Amino acid sequence: MHGNTIHRRIQAASxxxxxxxxxxxxxxxxxxxxxxxxxxxxxxxxxxxxxNHLTGDQRxxxxxLHKASLAYFCLMNxxxxxxxxxxxxxxxxxxxxxxxxxxxxxxxSNESKKLLSHxxxxxxxxxxxxxxxxxxxxxxxxxEQYQSQLNIxxxxxxxxxEIGIDEQTTDFSWIYELTTSIERNLQASVNAYEYAINLxxxxxxxxxxxxxxxxxxxxxxxxxxxxxxxxHCAQALRSSNQDSNTIKEYFRKSFDNFELGIVNFDxxxxxxxxxxxxxxxxxxxxxxxxFSQPNIDGQSQEFTQQERQSxxxxxxxxxxxLKLVENRTDLFEIYRTLSWELSNSYxxxxxxxxxxxxxxxxxxxxxxxxx
Numbered sequence: 508m509h510g511n512t513i514h515r516r517i518q519a520a521s522x523x524x525x526x527x528x529x530x531x532x533x534x535x536x537x538x539x540x541x542x543x544x545x546x547x548x549x550x551x552x553x554x555x556x557x558x559n560h561l562t563g564d565q566r567x568x569x570x571x572l573h574k575a576s577l578a579y580f581c582l583m584n585x586x587x588x589x590x591x592x593x594x595x596x597x598x599x600x601x602x603x604x605x606x607x608x609x610x611x612x613x614x615x616s617n618e619s620k621k622l623l624s625h626x627x628x629x630x631x632x633x634x635x636x637x638x639x640x641x642x643x644x645x646x647x648x649x650x651e652q653y654q655s656q657l658n659i660x661x662x663x664x665x666x667x668x669e670i671g672i673d674e675q676t677t678d679f680s681w682i683y684e685l686t687t688s689i690e691r692n693l694q695a696s697v698n699a700y701e702y703a704i705n706l707x708x709x710x711x712x713x714x715x716x717x718x719x720x721x722x723x724x725x726x727x728x729x730x731x732x733x734x735x736x737x738x739h740c741a742q743a744l745r746s747s748n749q750d751s752n753t754i755k756e757y758f759r760k761s762f763d764n765f766e767l768g769i770v771n772f773d774x775x776x777x778x779x780x781x782x783x784x785x786x787x788x789x790x791x792x793x794x795x796x797x798f799s800q801p802n803i804d805g806q807s808q809e810f811t812q813q814e815r816q817s818x819x820x821x822x823x824x825x826x827x828x829l830k831l832v833e834n835r836t837d838l839f840e841i842y843r844t845l846s847w848e849l850s851n852s853y854x855x856x857x858x859x860x861x862x863x864x865x866x867x868x869x870x871x872x873x874x875x876x877x878x
Contacts, residue, residue: 568666569612573619575663576605580626587633592640593652593685595633600674600683601660602626607677608670617710624706628721630682631699635728637685638692646687653685693732700725719775726777729768730784736761737787740794754798761791778831779838785828786845792821793852800859810863818856825849 579602586594707714739757743749772780796817801808828845832838
């Protein structure tokens with residue numbers, strides 16, 4: 508399976524970060540030297556009333572909440588780089604609470620929507636990474652991080668509560684859930700990327716680079732989701748007590764995710780990953796051929812037409828992948844892998860025909876010719 512082959516993370520040396528770009532600095536004479544820090548607390552007094560409460564001016568409150576949301580996004584990004592995913596989710600929750608409170612005070616702007624797209628896009632990365640966490644030690648660490656709270660966070664939450672935001676009933680409560688369920692984390696990642704993509708498309712700005720990056724990540728998580736369900740299919744085939752309808756549902760979910768992943772990669776002309784997902788579909792159809800083989804009291808029966816159709820679909824997917832990379836010398840390893848998988852599929856069908864020849868429907872001569 509090619510779950511780890513897909514290019515799902517963009518390396519720091521060659522890609523755009525989800526955070527806003529920083530200004531490069533050098534050691535040349537033209538470097539900007541920052542001014543000494545000056546305490547500006549007094550300059551903020553106009554935001555505080557005589558009871559030390561935030562001013563009732565909704566516009567100023569909205570500005571504070573927007574800045575708080577941006578600050579929490581920066582903290583999310585830092586924690587994501589440090590792989591402190593529990594803290595990531597905590598800051599994600601706070602960032603979205605601030606966004607919802609700001610939205611309640613004033614109509615949203617393109618600047619706010621752009622920030623939200625960065626927050627939600629990063630949330631997709633975080634939930635995908637959490638789906639890979641398997642050790643109890645890491646799970647306990649992330650749970651502790653998620654539950655910790657700083658005084659400043661409590662102050663911000665008090666402001667959010669005053670405005671009337673209930674985080675349990677917001678549109679984003681699904682995205683900052685801390686769970687060990689691989690399925691729930693992968694689905695949340697899919698939903699986050701799709702949400703961010705829709706936001707960017709509605710901004711009417713020149714954001715093709717970010718859009719392509721998010722489509723690539725969405726295609727990646729779709730592939731991982733497809734592999735997740737394909738593993739369930741393979742395990743179910745080795746078990747004798749799995750319900751047939753449950754197994755069919757595994758196949759459907761795996762197939763749908765691989766197909767949707769291909770759609771995402773097609774949009775950005777990523778032929779390499781399209782070929783790899785076709786390879787995964789070929790493997791899935793081989794499992795489906797095995798699933799289609801009739802079995803009575805533990806004994807395999809004659810090779811069926813449905814089994815043959817599944818093998819034929821497997822061949823088609825492998826050949827489709829090969830067609831995409833056949834003239835690419837830089838993708839020779841992928842071409843060789845697809846060729847090997849296709850050969851194994853032909854061999855598997857031949858063995859099944861030989862061991863369970865459908866002699867009740869065709870002659871031995873025809874079976875030999877098929878083999």
